[in-house]
Amino acid sequence: MSGFVEKPEPVEVPGLQHLHTGKVRDLYRDRDGNLIMVASDRMSAYDWVLPTEIPDKGRVLTQLSLWWFDQLADLVPSHVRSTELPEGAPEDWAGRTMICTPLEMLPVECVARGYLTGSGLVEYEKDRTVCGLALPEGLVDGSELPSPIFTPATKADVGEHDENVSYEEVARQVGVETAAVLRQITLAVYSRARDIARDRGIILADTKFEFGYDGERLTLADEVLTPDSSRFWPADQWQPGRRQPSFDKQFVRDWLTSPESGWDRHGQQPPPPLPQEIVERTRAKYIEAYELLTGIPWS
Numbered sequence: 001m002s003g004f005v006e007k008p009e010p011v012e013v014p015g016l017q018h019l020h021t022g023k024v025r026d027l028y029r030d031r032d033g034n035l036i037m038v039a040s041d042r043m044s045a046y047d048w049v050l051p052t053e054i055p056d057k058g059r060v061l062t063q064l065s066l067w068w069f070d071q072l073a074d075l076v077p078s079h080v081r082s083t084e085l086p087e088g089a090p091e092d093w094a095g096r097t098m099i100c101t102p103l104e105m106l107p108v109e110c111v112a113r114g115y116l117t118g119s120g121l122v123e124y125e126k127d128r129t130v131c132g133l134a135l136p137e138g139l140v141d142g143s144e145l146p147s148p149i150f151t152p153a154t155k156a157d158v159g160e161h162d163e164n165v166s167y168e169e170v171a172r173q174v175g176v177e178t179a180a181v182l183r184q185i186t187l188a189v190y191s192r193a194r195d196i197a198r199d200r201g202i203i204l205a206d207t208k209f210e211f212g213y214d215g216e217r218l219t220l221a222d223e224v225l226t227p228d229s230s231r232f233w234p235a236d237q238w239q240p241g242r243r244q245p246s247f248d249k250q251f252v253r254d255w256l257t258s259p260e261s262g263w264d265r266h267g268q269q270p271p272p273p274l275p276q277e278i279v280e281r282t283r284a285k286y287i288e289a290y291e292l293l294t295g296i297p298w299s
């Protein structure tokens, strides 16, 4: 079982056509054909969109993405055109709305990993590979890889699992040339971001990008380098050989799988609402990640 615990109704704004309610973002089209991306405070975990929101999360994701798009502008163009509030939009869209170029999206989650954990670790423990790439012996949970690797995944629908695929599979889907460019840009952007984060005491263990075409122009889309799309670890607590503390949904995931929640993630029931304390601690983690990375106090 998976999906939305409660699917939200789209907000109606005159002049905007609602296109899609994603796990976290709502998409609209304006009269000029722009794509309007509104990041909500929704939280997803274990393939569910939870019934409890994290206040300010949508603004943090949006502001952090915008900051990163600026840091990366010389490497790859971004889909962001403006952050003006569309006419007639509710006030509470401010700070969490991006007016974007609508792209022909590529059906690949472009993941870069500099460290081994998560689904990469699971695959490594089976056969010493990740997405078909051979890795050296002796790596453990949290190990730094000899060099960053491109480990693409297929993009799943709401409630479904992304699946790691080989580079060859990506080449089959999008063509050899596009696959090569995706890999090259993904690794270049990852490396830039990793170095910036490292200077601020944060390890960027891995991250996911989405790209699309604006005509012929390959363009970086969606959100980038947020706690929802990346694993950020406090560098001073990094200790390979265990699961690392991280700046993301860790409190939520830990609570959902604890006896206290009473929830069985493999069962038939949707996840329960989060306790206030978990909401607060999660909100604080998102804000802390924003402040550490950007150096800008949250407001």
Ligand SMILES: Nc1ncnc2c1ncn2[C@@H]1O[C@H](COP(=O)(O)OP(=O)(O)O)[C@@H](O)[C@H]1O
Pocket (backbone or CB within 6 Å): 021, 022, 023, 024, 025, 026, 027, 035, 079, 100, 101, 102, 103, 104, 105, 157, 158, 210, 212, 221, 222, 223
């Ligand atoms: N510039 C763009 N043009 C078209 N689609 C985009 C663009 N940027 C992001 N998207 C798509 O918008 C959606 C963002 O909403 P999200 O909540 O992340 O949804 P999902 O549940 O599909 O991950 C994603 O499906 C993403 O692929």
Ligand SMILES: [Mg+2]
Pocket (backbone or CB within 6 Å): 022, 023
């Ligand atoms: Mg998404």
